[in-house]
Amino acid sequence: MTTRRATITDVAALAGVSIATASKALNGRDDVRAETRRLVLDAAARLSFQPNTLARGLLSGQTHTVGLLTGDMVGRFGIPVLLGAENAFGAGEVAVLLCDARGDAIREQHYLRTLLSRRVDGLIVVGESTNPRPSITRNLPVPVVYAYAPSEDPDDVSFVPDDVGGARLAVNHLIATGRSRIAHVTGPADYKAATDRAEGVRQALAEAGLEQAGQTLYGAWSQRWGRHAAEMLLMTDPEVDAVFCGSDQAAAGFIEAIRERGRRVPDDIAVVGYDNWEVLSEETRPTLTTIDPDLEHLGHTAAQHLFAAIDGKATPGVHTLPCRLVIRDSTAP
């Protein structure tokens, strides 16, 4: 099994040429006769030669490798971002070094050193919430792009989903389907995602000249909170005809609870969720209209801008990426 791997020297020797010629033949450069090239290629194939990327990188200073530093991969939101990024890199012949710091700043520093000593060409930092996070860009010899969680430093390059816009999409859809008593149930108030979405609700209702039904109910992202919020809302605002929930989980709980109390969805109350987490949004009864933050696309975009930054064309600032409305049965007319 572990026979020494063939080097370009072996290939050159077998082909009967110098290593310089072998290199040129293998890399498709001209200055080499067609017949000679065939000779070299044959030799390479016979030895199943694979160029040593390390040597190449050592020479060129470019490793075609990027570091993917995630704060906490256990959560649900980092994964699609990571996936989109990996996809974009893979297509560009760039390899991805994965580092999960697990929310530990010490570990993050450690990984950062590791990545730099491996001479990555760039870094992408994926957060688990949209709350801004400390910048690591200072004094770094490589470009950095932040995805999902933006950097606290506005001069860094960050990509975040447009939570305000997503909420507006949801509310406008509810208005368009004839609802006018619209409530908002969402996650903890210390999540920027929650306050941003609440702001989007405010904007959309104001533009339509409508009053929000009750206060925004901040709680948790869970199904349990959705059930609880439903009970509260049916007591305080019984005439509500639509609810926009800040997560699909809350929406699922909400639907479950109001169904048990005999309200029909969407006939009595229309419900919109957030995240388009399909294991939930396609399994509720009725299936759930929701906002898809398009995280895979976000990861992809972040990766592409990292490429640009590596080529010296950075685009500083916090870039906001649009969400999509996915209409299902919980708001059907």
Added chain:
Amino acid sequence: MTTRRATITDVAALAGVSIATASKALNGRDDVRAETRRLVLDAAARLSFQPNTLARGLLSGQTHTVGLLTGDMVGRFGIPVLLGAENAFGAGEVAVLLCDARGDAIREQHYLRTLLSRRVDGLIVVGESTNPRPSITRNLPVPVVYAYAPSEDPDDVSFVPDDVGGARLAVNHLIATGRSRIAHVTGPADYKAATDRAEGVRQALAEAGLEQAGQTLYGAWSQRWGRHAAEMLLMTDPEVDAVFCGSDQAAAGFIEAIRERGRRVPDDIAVVGYDNWEVLSEETRPTLTTIDPDLEHLGHTAAQHLFAAIDGKATPGVHTLPCRLVIRDSTAP
């Protein structure tokens, strides 16, 4: 920002010693006076020197990098395995190159070449189901470990969860809490996970001298199927007093459907799920007793055995790792 990075030559020059001495000082070898070492370390710190891992790897032939080749990361099961592996590697100063082949054999070959040309020390292949997958080990110059999906070649090193044992755990728990009319609802019959669990059910019931309530119901892994199966089961075997579901999703649907038909959980019917997918198992009412396949541990173990294989101590064969029973309210006595 992009000032040239310091090399060991710069450090040596600043410290006024040769690069050989600098190297020895930095790597903690003896043959260097304490005072000289301090000089070198100071110089390194002042230049914020970071050794170039590429150069080191080129020389030693060891890159301290492993490839993580996943078949399809979109799914739910690969992620925890990957996480466990990443964790084990990170602790061992080994970096992880992440490649998601997205179920495409061509892409997998491409990634494989990439990884080999980057001179990874080893490879870990993470599958998305427990169905055996084609081996890639043939003629590879580095060791490979398969996690979750075993290799078709029994001489390879594979780690899989013990689905038979997990099912036995579930059924024995039901028997221990006094149930005797136990049914089994699970996923598609072309999943080894489904047939293995069905076999575990058969074994546990046989050992206890009990008959299974009805046939094993093969269907899907979804909530929808759980609901559907509940309706079928209440028709054909109304006296059933416990159900073991092959997934938490099916169990959630099952509970929902029988609650709507007035059966109480666990009083009338006890329910056990599979996967311990906490967003579901802790949100059902009542919360769900389930089998935790301990996938993070599986990934961790696979990584450790890859280390061993790199050191020449491979452990061929398919290794089966135990699952854990997590008791919650859906089976409480």
Added chain:
DNA sequence: CTACGTTACGAAAACCTTTTAGGTGCTTTC
């Protein structure tokens, strides 16, 4: 004083590839 051992350091080779700067033999041009 010679022979030898020890300690601390330096010179140079090695790892593998790409690129630069020639070099050789041939054909074309005036």
Added chain:
DNA sequence: GAAAGCACCTAAAAGGTTTTCGTAACGTAG
């Protein structure tokens, strides 16, 4: 017939680090 141009190839350097071996200085034993 000489100069110039062309096509094809090679030697050597460069990239950053580790390691092996050599060397110098110094002390100790004979």
